Amino acid sequence: MTLTEPWRVLAFLVGIIAFVALNAAYLVWLERKVAGHIQGRIGPKEVGPFGLLQPLADGIKLMSKQLLVPKGVDPLLFKVAPLLVLVPAVMSFVTIPFGENLVARNIDIGLLMIFAFASVNVMGLLLGGWGSNNKYAVISAARAVSQNVAYEIPMLITVVTMIMLTSTMNLNEMVIQQGGGILNWHFFANPLMPFAFLIFFVCALAETNRAPFDLGEAESELIAGFHTEYSGMGFGVFFMGEYANIIIGCSLAVILFLGGWQSPFEFLSDQGLWGVFWFLAKVYFLIFCVMWIRWTYPRTTLWGLLNLSWKILIPISLLILLLTGAMIKVWPLITGAS
Amino acid sequence: MSILNLSNFLEVYLVIAALLFGIGIFGMLYQRTMIGMLISSELILAAASLNFMAFSRFLASDPTTGQIFTLFIMGIAAAEAAIALSIIIAVYRNYKSIDTEDVASLQG
Amino acid sequence: MISLFTAEGLAGLVFLFIVAVTVGGALIAVGSPRLPRAVAGLAICFIGVAGLYYFLHSPFVAVMEMLIYVGAVCVTIVFAIMLADPGDEQKVGRRSAVAAPVGFGVGALLFWGMAMLGIKTMWPAAAAKVNTGSVTDIGHALITNYGMVFELISLVLLLAIIGSLVLARAGRGKS
Amino acid sequence: MNDLARSPNQETFVLNLGPQHPATHGVLRVKLTMDGEYIVDAEPVLGYVHRMHEKMGENRTWVQFMPNTARLDYLGALSYNHGYVKVVEQAMGLEVPERAEYLRVITVELNRIASHLLWFGAFVLDLGGFTPLLYAFDDREHILDLLESVTGSRLTFCYYRFGGLCNDVDDDFLTGTRAFIKRLRKRLPDYHNLVTKNIILINRLKDVGVLSAEMCRKYGATGPVLRGSGVDYDVRKNEPYSVYPELDFEVPVYSEGDSMARYMVRMDEIDQCLRIVEQALDKLPEGPVMAEKVPKILKPAAGDYYGAVEAARGTFGIRIVSDGTNIPYRMKLRSPTFSNLSLYGEASRGLLLPDALALMGSLDLVIPEIDR
């Protein structure tokens, strides 16, 4: 790490943008493949070997597509919105530790920062929907936001639980605490953690507007939701933003609960690039789960969604918070341990 | 004082805060809608917080003071926004009849 | 002279950019007659302000600024605009011809005065203890020195929630 | 919930669903007056695929109208074939050989399964689940293969003739059908586990869009919509035709009247259809498939005739008026979904948008059949 700051920044920017773009492209490919096989078909196959050039073709297509700015839209909002979705997502990668030393900025309050950027994302959806001057887009934007707001609560409560448990908001430190085999992962830290993980995962799905919570782009109701009026790369950027957000959500879940870049077995190396391997393996597994879930369930309604949040997730996450607090503070008092 | 290390001078922040304040005041007088005025008042608050932060960074003996003040301002501002907006909505509901009768073109 | 190709130089460049974002956002926020655009400007301005806070060695406050202002206040305002339908905004917002010049005059005057005040005053030298931007300090301060205020703020927030609920409900029920 | 939507001073806006909208299964347009996400008023606008079937009926000979029946309801084409040949045979006094009747029942029930499967998939698609659609299509392809091997078409079958069928079936069809019954019986539990028992689906359908039996009667709703509201009415049982009286099957009835009940009726019907097909295969007699004495040029006696059959979506009634020539004087097609949809305006009032779409899906609309 002897690079001077500007070069570091440049390397980071290039690296992250390439990472996000490549991931978005190939996650779409993966998603289409996974969907295909779940449904007993093949998925993209004819464009390049195994359809591997499919994302390339889509990318070329989208880029060469006419960028329509429909009548009656607010051109500023219409153009800024996709960026407001993508840029914060890219910025969030600043603090995600891909390996022990592979983190762009090891920020003390990294966890909080990711949530701060995530809240900008909401603004992007809202302005995109609003700026489109399309009723479906407006309804969709309103839905996306109320959903995001509702799920931020249980998610933050769960995260607070984790902060209590780890007493740090530094993501790398959290990972370091989970070293030494699968049993040291926070997922197994206490019997409540699997539930906390589940809540976190559900909230992450909801926050990223993924099925079964993809109310914002419910095709059967709202055409294409907030990006109904977007064509070409405008739509492409929304898409990239969505996948970047999925990666962030899954990365956070992996960092908080599944040991980040730590290898699951003590005897297997987590040094250097192996750490990256473990991290990405876990993240991609979770992303696969996200896709698997998407192609399995029907969509919930806004009502069902809010019910789930208020009646199930929030009480249970509060309960977990209390019990964890008790476990940390009260249990030592009772048992007399320090 | 080079143009590239402006960030290390208190005066720079004070000028920016003053600018925000001025813009906010201008907005207060210029905007006639309640939401527009609310937006302007948020700018004024931001100017105040910026001053607090700047003094806290450069002058205060206990650097947390300014930050905590800013945090409190944020809390108050959030509460203020919520209240103001619910008042605005109530006002709109009672004094304005809004009918969007225009049938949409075949969207989608 | 700081070279552009050092950490400091780059930071300076970023600082300029952030200042531009702040001021530009603020101008959009007050200058646009279209409310959604005004809110977008406000959000952009707050992102800039958060950046300034970061330069003031307070990443925590910067992050909170984003979280609260962009994520909560701006979203709430957009929501309110949606509910109150801005299509009719122009009818309400009949602004008199003098509002703009007067506003500009007053704003400019205040800016000039305060800026001069800021620049001309001989501030004492920077304090010995420069803040390190650690969360721990803020946390300690919050629950020790400022515990009372903290509680009061919680109360205010609670009242605000209840109050806005009541107001919103009443508005709906009356029709 | 409802008081919010009904208060008069609400700010409402009009949302045009369709005519091209993913949820309307074709080109229905619904003018929704909404208050937020609540529906204050819904008015279906029809006619976007009005294809002049009734006018064509007056321009063609009796036989030539046959292909039109398949295009009315392209999902359950054979039911419509059946209804048409039934009423003309009744007017002409034609006797149909038993084998032909059995084969009609077998094919019509297979077609009904295909229709229900497609509905199942499309309905879950409306609710946001994509995968069940493709599973249903997979099974449906098997039915289409079977029917194609007999009739030569995949969708718009034109298989029945006055007095019988145009082709006999071969053994491959019979064994293939048996194999299909076995296959579908094995796959149905998967459908139930994947979809029916899914908590998200249950939450979306339970107590949503409740239709009372009285409301169904007032609007003339029939088929699974009516049976989901607790009325045991099925033309196959109430007005026995063809060889249905000789087959043992039940008519699934659910009394809740919500979308879930309509869903369950159709899923149970698939079971019953399998039973019918199996029995009909067992009882299938040998013999000709075409009556011997069918006049070359059909001229039903002057008068009007009415015939009804149970199509996949409800009672398909057909009223023919003959003036004694070889061209119908008037042909009225009473399509079930026309009546079923007419209650939508009232039933969707006060619902949330997604619930209203679930209700619309549960009515099982085929638009060309409504518009005719």
Place this chain on the structure above:
Amino acid sequence: MLSELKSEFASLAPLAVIETDYKVKGYHLDVEVGPDRVVDAAELLDRLGFFLEAITGVDWLGKNPVGNQPDPVSVNEQDPEAAEAEGEAGSDAPADKMEVVYDYNRTDGVLCRVVVRCRLDRAKPELPTVSRLIPGADWHERETHDFFGIIFTGHHDLSPLLLPEDADFHPLRKDFKA
């Protein structure tokens, strides 16, 4: 059921009540009423638990209406062409009529289909709506208006249902030319 119905209908002063052969005709009772009695008939049948299956029209331009011959079976047994000739010979100059047919049916297991028909002067085809009583009749009447131009007085909205919004033609009239 049938005899009971017949006596109930007698009170409506029907123009004809004919029991028909279900096996051939597909319905049991054929009632013809005047335009002023259509609503009464609907009320009666609604009260008895019938539901309205369909409403349709028939345009009898230059023809005598066929449909409720006294004995369809005997007609069927005759040589059809002779019957047709007889029908035409029955009256010299056919009065142009427009017919509206209501199909009623039951869902409670009793097999009884009733057809109510009403013949109108083709020059001025008007009759009262039953959609106030039976909401399901709403669309059927609109459709009949679309196709035949029959006006259902008192109907809340007779704008085209299946035809384009601005359609001013009635395609199922026999004199319709595109």
Place this chain on the structure above:
Amino acid sequence: MSGYFKELFGGTKSLFVGLGITFKYMIKPVVTVQYPHETLVMPPRFRGHIELVGDEETGAPKCVVCGMCQKACPTNCITLTGEKPEGGKKKVLTGYILNFTTCSLCGLCVESCKFDAITFSRDYNLAGPRKDAYIFDLKKRLEEKSG
């Protein structure tokens, strides 16, 4: 309260069962027939557009220009012309035009033909950039095929 937990656990279980089913199908072999590379076999009764049948020996069309198919067709998509050659007794087909774009594939024409002179073709994958390519001159097609 117990109802709450019952629903919660029942619901969660149903979700996992659903995941299990999709996983089961995911590891099953695909059912896709990869069309341009592999094809389905059309059943013998498959109805494509109609085709004239040639006499086995001469290759000349078996059609005797009786016009039954033309009459039977509900959509008037068949136009056939014939003329009596000088000295000949029977009519000879001179043109058989099928406007496939209005055909409804009902098969009434084939049924109405007493001479087995027309049959269904096996063309199931027609597609092309020109509309008039589907107004077939069946006689020419037959000649091309036999000749």
Place this chain on the structure above:
Amino acid sequence: MGKESLQSAIIKFAPLDKLLDLGRANSLWPMTFGLACCAIEMMATGASRFDLARFGAEVFRPSPRQCDVMIVAGTISKKMAPAVQTLYDQMPEPKWVIAMGNCAISGGPFVFEGQYGIVEGADKLFPVDVFIPGCPPRPEALIEGILELEEKVTGHRRWPRVEAV
């Protein structure tokens, strides 16, 4: 030979527009747009048995803004025609149209003398690139139509032609 030719085309740094054509031809996103019977066969084409996804053409977008190809599957009635026209106009360039089924080609079986309700062919409204006859056409025919369209866009055909037997 299909894949090889595509790869070699890319490796040879084909001219830009050729690359664009390749991209567009292999990423034809159709509109979720069914009118009548043929729509069901269109769905069947997207389903597991025929799997339009193999050609990257399964991304049925409900919003016309994001579509490249409009598959007119079914009868266009005179009442529907303005809406179809609007949808076509809403699609961004470059765009293509496939007329699927006899109704979309010429009105199909619903054409008769004195008809009052349908538009006799999608090409009366806007240019159509590929015609697929049939009532309804089999799913293979729709795949063939997509391949024809690809041929039209790129100028050569990557896949073998299937002769019906």
